[in-house]
Amino acid sequence: MVMLLSFLEIRNLSFSYNQKRMVLKHVDLAVERGEWIAVLGHNGSGKSTLAKTIVGLLRPAEGTITVDGITLSDETAYDVRRKVGIVFQNPDNQFVGVTVKDDIAFGMENLSVPKEEMLQKIAFYAEKVGMADYLDKEPSALSGGQKQRIAIAGILAMKTDMIIFDEATSMLDPTSRRELMDYIKTLHQEGLTILMITHDIEEALMADRLVVLKDGAVFADDTAEHLFQRPEAFREAYLELPSALRIYYELEAAGDMTPPLATTLWRFGSGK
Amino acid sequence: MAIRFRQVSYAYPGYGLGNYDAIKDITLDIAAKGEFIALVGQTGSGKSTLAQHMNALIFPTEGTVEIFGKTVGPKRDRNIKYNELRRQVGLVFQFPEYQLFEETVEKDIMFGPMNFGVPEEEARTMAWNALGLVGLGPTYLKRNPLNLSGGEKKRVSIAGILAMDPQILVLDEPTSGLDPRGKATMMDLFRSIREKTGKTIVVITHDMDLVYEYMDRVLVLDKGTLAFDGTPDELFHMPRLDRLHLDYPATIRVLSAVAKDLGIAIDVYQKDVASAVSAIQKAVRP
Numbered sequence: 001m002v003m004l005l006s007f008l009e010i011r012n013l014s015f016s017y018n019q020k021r022m023v024l025k026h027v028d029l030a031v032e033r034g035e036w037i038a039v040l041g042h043n044g045s046g047k048s049t050l051a052k053t054i055v056g057l058l059r060p061a062e063g064t065i066t067v068d069g070i071t072l073s074d075e076t077a078y079d080v081r082r083k084v085g086i087v088f089q090n091p092d093n094q095f096v097g098v099t100v101k102d103d104i105a106f107g108m109e110n111l112s113v114p115k116e117e118m119l120q121k122i123a124f125y126a127e128k129v130g131m132a133d134y135l136d137k138e139p140s141a142l143s144g145g146q147k148q149r150i151a152i153a154g155i156l157a158m159k160t161d162m163i164i165f166d167e168a169t170s171m172l173d174p175t176s177r178r179e180l181m182d183y184i185k186t187l188h189q190e191g192l193t194i195l196m197i198t199h200d201i202e203e204a205l206m207a208d209r210l211v212v213l214k215d216g217a218v219f220a221d222d223t224a225e226h227l228f229q230r231p232e233a234f235r236e237a238y239l240e241l242p243s244a245l246r247i248y249y250e251l252e253a254a255g256d257m258t259p260p261l262a263t264t265l266w267r268f269g270s271g272k
Numbered sequence: 273m274a275i276r277f278r279q280v281s282y283a284y285p286g287y288g289l290g291n292y293d294a295i296k297d298i299t300l301d302i303a304a305k306g307e308f309i310a311l312v313g314q315t316g317s318g319k320s321t322l323a324q325h326m327n328a329l330i331f332p333t334e335g336t337v338e339i340f341g342k343t344v345g346p347k348r349d350r351n352i353k354y355n356e357l358r359r360q361v362g363l364v365f366q367f368p369e370y371q372l373f374e375e376t377v378e379k380d381i382m383f384g385p386m387n388f389g390v391p392e393e394e395a396r397t398m399a400w401n402a403l404g405l406v407g408l409g410p411t412y413l414k415r416n417p418l419n420l421s422g423g424e425k426k427r428v429s430i431a432g433i434l435a436m437d438p439q440i441l442v443l444d445e446p447t448s449g450l451d452p453r454g455k456a457t458m459m460d461l462f463r464s465i466r467e468k469t470g471k472t473i474v475v476i477t478h479d480m481d482l483v484y485e486y487m488d489r490v491l492v493l494d495k496g497t498l499a500f501d502g503t504p505d506e507l508f509h510m511p512r513l514d515r516l517h518l519d520y521p522a523t524i525r526v527l528s529a530v531a532k533d534l535g536i537a538i539d540v541y542q543k544d545v546a547s548a549v550s551a552i553q554k555a556v557r558p
Contacts, residue, residue: 041451042451042453042454043421043422043423043449043450043451043454044421044422089449090367143314143315143316144315144316145315167449170448170449171315171445171448171449172315172478173313173314173315173478173517174478174480174517174518174519175314175514175517176314176315199449199450199451199452201452238451238453239451239452240452240453242522243481243522243523243526243545243548244522244526244529246545247526247545247548247549247552250545250546250549251549251552251553254549254553256552256553256556256557258556260533260534261530261534261552261556263533264529264530264533264534265526265530268525268526268529269526
C-alpha cells in the first residue's frame with residue numbers, strides 16, 4: 001500500500017511528565033513541505049511540549065511522529081534533528097561558544113562537518129542573517145534580536161528543511177521582532193517549512209494556517225479568516241482576538257456596524 | 273522624592289559608555305507613593321541597567337543615585353547599609369521563576385524576610401499576607417513551586433519580594449512569556465497592589481497596549497539616554513515613535529485606520545477596546 005505522507009505527520013500523540021496529568025492528548029497534526037503553521041494556545045496548553053517532542057527532546061507516552069518519512073525513535077532522533085531545527089524563547093539559553101563563530105559552528109561540529117567546509121558555511125550563513133561583522137564578538141555583547149539571528153544561522157548551516165520557532169520573538173523589542181519576522185518570511189519564500197509557536201496573534205497571521213491547542217488537545221486547525229468568524233471559539237480556548245476584531249464584534253453586537261467600517265476593521269484585524 | 277538620579281552614567285567593565293546596555297547622563301525622580309511607571313526602550317537601551325541602580329544593586333560609574341536619603345555614588349560607602357536599600361526597593365528580575373528553589377511555596381516566600389533577620393513566625397505571617405496580595409489562596413502554601421504554571425511561579429516570586437515589604441517595587445518584564453489573559457491578570461494584580469498599599473511600581477515592558485491601558489508615567493530609554501519622561505498620552509501624541517523604536521498601542525493604530533479609510537474625525541486616543549468602540553459610535557451615529 002502506498003501512503004502519501006506530509007513532511008511532518010503527528011498521529012495520536014500523548015505526553016505526560018508525571019503519569020498523572022496528560023500534557024498532550026491524542027494530538028493529530030500534518031504539516032506539508034513549505035507550509036507555515038502557527039501554533040497558538042494558553043499558558044500550559046502544551047505548545048512547547050509539542051515542539052520538544054517533535055525534535056525528540058521528550059519521549060511521547062503514545063503515538064507517532066514522522067518527519068520526511070522517518071519515524072522518530074531513539075535510533076532515528078539524530079536523523080530527525082538533521083531535518084528539523086528549533087529556536088527557543090530565551091536566546092541566552094542556546095549559547096555555548098566564546099564567540100559568535102563558535103556558536104554557529106556548534107551544530108555542524110556535532111554533525112562532523114570538515115573544518116574547511118565549516119568555515120565557508122559559517123561565513124555564508126552569518127552573511128545571510130546579516131551578522132557577518134560580528135563573527136569574533138562575544139555572544140553576551142549582542143542584543144536579543146541579534147542572538148536569535150545567530151541561533152538561526154547555526155540551524156540554517158545544518159540545512160534543515162524545517163525550523164520550529166518556540167516563542168522565539170517574545171523577548172524581543174518591537175523593532176527586533178519585526179526584523180526577525182521579515183527575515184523568517186524570506187526564509188519561508190525560499191522554501192523553508194515553519195512551525196511557529198506564539199502568543200502574538202498579529203504574528204500568527206503571517207502563517208498559512210493556525211493550530212489552536214487547548215489543555216493539551218487540538219482545539220482548532222484552520223485559516224485565520226475562518227477562525228476569526230468564530231469569536232466564541234477564541235474565548236473558549238482562552239485566547240484573545242486582535243483588537244480590531246474585538247472592536248468589530250462589539251460594534252456588531254451594538255448594532256452600529258456599517259459596511260465600510262466592517263471592511264476596514266476586518267482588513268486590519270486579519271492582516272490582509 | 274524617594275529615588276533621585278543625578279547625571280548618572282554606567283558602563284559595563286571592559287566596554288565603553290556608548291556600548292550595549294550602558295546608560296548616559298540620566299537625571300530623574302521617582303516618588304515613594306502611588307506612581308505606576310513604565311520603563312520602555314529597545315533591547316540593549318539600558319533599561320535593566322537603570323533598574324538595577326534603583327536599589328543600589330550596581331553603582332553608577334559617574335553621578336549619584338539618592339535612595340531614601342542615602343546617596344549612592346561610584347564608590348562603596350561604609351556608612352550606607354546597602355542591604356537595607358535593597359529591602360526598601362524590591363527588584364524582581366526577568367524570569368524570577370528560575371530562582372524558586374525551596375520545596376514549598378511558603379518556605380520560598382519566607383526566605384527573603386528570614387535572610388534579613390526576621391524571626392521565623394513573623395516571616396511566616398509576612399509570607400501569608402504576601403501570598404494573598406498576589407491573588408493566590410492559602411492552599412498554595414504547602415505546594416511545590418516547581419509544579420506550578422508559569423504565571424503562578426511568577427506570582428510566587430513577586431510575593432517573595434512583597435514579603436519584605438518594600439516601599440517601591442521594580443519588575444523587569446513581568447509579563448513576558450504570558451498569554452494575553454495572563455498579561456491582563458498580572459497588570460490587574462499590580463494595579464490592586466498599588467491601590468491596597470500605595471506602593472510605587474516600576475515595570476519594564478515592550479508592550480505599548482499595557483503601557484497605555486495601565487500606567488500613568490513612561491520613561492523611554494534610547495541608546496542609554498532618557499529620551500522621554502511624561503504620561504503615556506503625551507508619548508503617544510508624538511509623531512514618529514519608530515525613531516525611538518516604539519510602536520503605537522493597537523487602539524490608536526486601529527482607530528487611525530478607521531478615521532483615514534472612512535474619512536471621518538475620531539478621537540483616536542483611547543486606552544482600551546471598550547472606549548475605542550464608544551469613540552467610533554460617537555463618530556458614526558447621527
